[in-house]
């Protein structure tokens with residue numbers, strides 16, 4: 001090896017160390033400003049709402065609606081005009097059947113349908129079952145319903161799919177427990193299948209993989225979903241719980257939840273990297289940019305890129321932004 005080649009290799013090695021260091025937060029000053037700056041630098045060229053996690057907490061996040069009013073009469077469901085949305089085919093085998101502000105995803109396989117998140121008890125029939133019908137799919141083929149976490153805006157509709165179609169409902173043990181402790185007069189799914197970290201669910205030709213990502217709730221799960229775009233395979237990473245609206249108790253203060261969240265974001269980021277995931281999905285359209293992406297999808301030409309396919313490096317940055325904003329939150 002010539003001396004120049006050696007110097008070049010050394011420089012490349014150093015660059016790689018610096019890059020991985022900054023990506024993993026090791027060279028970031030451990031201060032609120034340091035972590036916010038690191039997140040902002042990663043978000044500079046990204047269209048991601050995740051950077052708003054770095055804002056100081058003031059306004060409640062989008063996932064507040066489930067906070068139980070124990071013993072209180074539930075308020076009447078909001079008017080349909082406030083939540084009804086059209087279903088959308090997003091990939092060859094992935095469909096959006098959610099509301100305006102809450103996502104439900106349908107994965108079609110050679111042996112039936114898997115629903116990821118079941119939105120509200122009052123909207124599930126119209127949006128999930130009705131949405132599938134509008135798309136030419138049969139809700140009677142729903143075999144599994146994966147619930148990312150036990151908040152009402154994601155778990156509320158599970159009972160309906162369980163009772164009406166005999167679908168199996170999957171949730172982590174911790175969030176089945178959380179559901180059992182949750183008040184409010186909305187119907188709850190009967191305890192069914194339990195998901196653990198690294199577990200797979202195969203239905204026909206499709207295998208989903210689940211990761212335990214506590215933080216948003218004690219047992220939030222995130223999912224890797226294989227999808228196809230005009231026949232080309234991709235992997236979508238569905239982050240199961242995004243907001244920092246933790247349930248804080250003397251035993252489990254805010255720092256406990258932030259630490260769990262940081263670990264989870266890094267755990268899922270590493271799993272996504274290994275799987276080559278290149279799509280970010282959420283269970284709120286506001287977090288994954290679905291409104292703009294669906295509009296772009298509707299106008300997509302034959303040679304246009306798919307608006308949801310952001311690429312593996314971007315997805316890695318997204319989850320690092322979430323972790324860095326959680327680090328800032330922990331220090332506030």
Ligand SMILES: [Zn+2]
Nearest residue numbers: 063149151241
């Ligand atoms: Zn939630």
